Amino acid sequence: MAIRSSASAQSKPPGPRDYLGLGTLRAFRRDALGTLLDLRHTYGDIVYATLFFAPTYFLFHPDHVGHVLQKNHRNYKRSRNSDALKPTLGNGLLTNDGASWLKQRRLMQPAFHRSRVARFGETMTHESHKLVAGWRDHASQGTPINVSSEMMRLTLNIVSRTMFGATVGQDAAPLESAVTLVQEQASRRIFSPVTMPEWAPLPVVRRTKAARRTIERVVTRIIDDRRRSDAADHDDLLSMLMHAKDADTGESMDDAQLRDEVRTIFLAGHETTSNALTWTWYLLARNPTAAARLQAELDGVLGGRMPTVADLPQLTYTKMVVEEAMRLLPPVWGLSREAIGDDEIGGYRIPAGSTVAVSQYITHRHPALWEDPEAFAPERFTPERARRRNRFAYFPFGGGPRVCIGSTFAMFEAQLVLATIAQQYSLELVPDHPVALEPLITLRPKYGMMMIPHSRVPGVGRSAGRAQRPA
Numbered sequence: 001m002a003i004r005s006s007a008s009a010q011s012k013p014p015g016p017r018d019y020l021g022l023g024t025l026r027a028f029r030r031d032a033l034g035t036l037l038d039l040r041h042t043y044g045d046i047v048y049a050t051l052f053f054a055p056t057y058f059l060f061h062p063d064h065v066g067h068v069l070q071k072n073h074r075n076y077k078r079s080r081n082s083d084a085l086k087p088t089l090g091n092g093l094l095t096n097d098g099a100s101w102l103k104q105r106r107l108m109q110p111a112f113h114r115s116r117v118a119r120f121g122e123t124m125t126h127e128s129h130k131l132v133a134g135w136r137d138h139a140s141q142g143t144p145i146n147v148s149s150e151m152m153r154l155t156l157n158i159v160s161r162t163m164f165g166a167t168v169g170q171d172a173a174p175l176e177s178a179v180t181l182v183q184e185q186a187s188r189r190i191f192s193p194v195t196m197p198e199w200a201p202l203p204v205v206r207r208t209k210a211a212r213r214t215i216e217r218v219v220t221r222i223i224d225d226r227r228r229s230d231a232a233d234h235d236d237l238l239s240m241l242m243h244a245k246d247a248d249t250g251e252s253m254d255d256a257q258l259r260d261e262v263r264t265i266f267l268a269g270h271e272t273t274s275n276a277l278t279w280t281w282y283l284l285a286r287n288p289t290a291a292a293r294l295q296a297e298l299d300g301v302l303g304g305r306m307p308t309v310a311d312l313p314q315l316t317y318t319k320m321v322v323e324e325a326m327r328l329l330p331p332v333w334g335l336s337r338e339a340i341g342d343d344e345i346g347g348y349r350i351p352a353g354s355t356v357a358v359s360q361y362i363t364h365r366h367p368a369l370w371e372d373p374e375a376f377a378p379e380r381f382t383p384e385r386a387r388r389r390n391r392f393a394y395f396p397f398g399g400g401p402r403v404c405i406g407s408t409f410a411m412f413e414a415q416l417v418l419a420t421i422a423q424q425y426s427l428e429l430v431p432d433h434p435v436a437l438e439p440l441i442t443l444r445p446k447y448g449m450m451m452i453p454h455s456r457v458p459g460v461g462r463s464a465g466r467a468q469r470p471a
Contacts, residue, residue: 092264
């Protein structure tokens with residue numbers, strides 16, 4: 001709901017004096033994360049900037065993040081930035097809003113219940129084990145793999161099998177390229193003063209449309225294959241979507257909405273977890289003490305057997321590693337909302353129609369909230385320390401009513417994949433391979449993540465015969 005500003009509320013917080021916002025836009029296009037860090041360091045926890053005439057309020061303190069995402073969420077809707085994804089995702093959960101979004105959320109929520117997701121654990125570990133079977137030659141010969149692509153393929157297979165009862169197969173590589181391209185174009189649209197029309201006869205437009213067709217082709221195949229089979233034999237999200245009826249109206253989902261939701265879950269359900277795992281391997285390679293503690297826990301709890309969901313309560317450090325990786329390098333690094341009515345945050349007026357932007361990347365490393373924020377320290381996430389922390393000091397899955405519907409699925413998946421692979425392999429960064437952050441819609445490694453796998457025996461560690469080169 002809208003909140004009337006108090007008489008003492010100030011009109012605008014501090015920020016760059018760039019009245020058209022073109023200079024700030026250029027800075028974001030050059031280095032979005034560096035620009036956000038500079039804004040917080042220079043101006044504080046609430047910053048005002050104009051982005052090509054669009055008034056934007058950047059909120060970095062967890063109290064202000066929680067105000068927008070939870071406390072006064074009814075006054076905030078999806079911002080225009082989400083329109084950049086609509087050509088690819090249609091009107092799925094990520095881009096939908098209002099009553100239509102709430103209806104879809106209620107239809108889909110049961111598929112992501114914790115007890116239901118727990119049944120997918122065996123598929124997650126099986127797919128992980130199958131993936132790393134292909135690493136044996138690389139390990140014996142000391143040749144690198146692109147861990148970013150490997151994690152992308154793995155999470156694609158997991159979400160395809162668990163959510164849709166399908167396999168990706170030869171579509172994995174084309175899908176990876178298509179997802180990268182549509183992300184690049186969506187990011188350009190967000191930070192560009194002029195939106196390239198869909199009808200423009202330009203190569204980049206043609207490539208983007210071809211990428212969307214690749215995604216649509218795979219999604220259509222999955223749905224059509226299910227319709228040709230006996231859908232009653234399946235117990236997954238796709239079957240639920242095809243048969244679900246709204247509790248109030250009795251209406252089922254139409255074909256267009258079904259495709260939009262499948263596209264959204266299919267893409268968002270694998271890409272963010274893939275990035276989280278890739279960054280986790282990177283951070284473990286940079287922090288051998290943490291990697292050794294992780295493997296000691298896995299050896300002690302599992303003793304060489306495959307992990308299960310039932311093991312997760314005992315794999316406490318494994319979970320802390322995942323959480324700390326998502327603190328330092330969150331797959332979703334920022335999000336925005338649009339104010340429906342006037343509001344007041346931190347003593348400043350927020351006029352209706354303004355954009356408010358929050359950033360996991362910035363708040364997760366806020367020096368007032370995190371000691372030595374750039375260090376990789378999984379111990380930050382012990383239950384005792386987590387309880388003392390502001391709820392929105394850490395929000396990798398967003399928060400409030402629009403918190404990521406797949407957060408439980410993603411955490412189960414990340415922990416089980418990490419536990420399965422880390423028992424069998426340690427991963428070494430290829431010396432001199434550039435590792436750079438690429439903040440598209442999600443935070444990806446710009447040049448991939450080239451690493452050398454080294455076989456290990458649980459309880460023993462590295463296989464004999466190769467000495468680890470320093471990272």
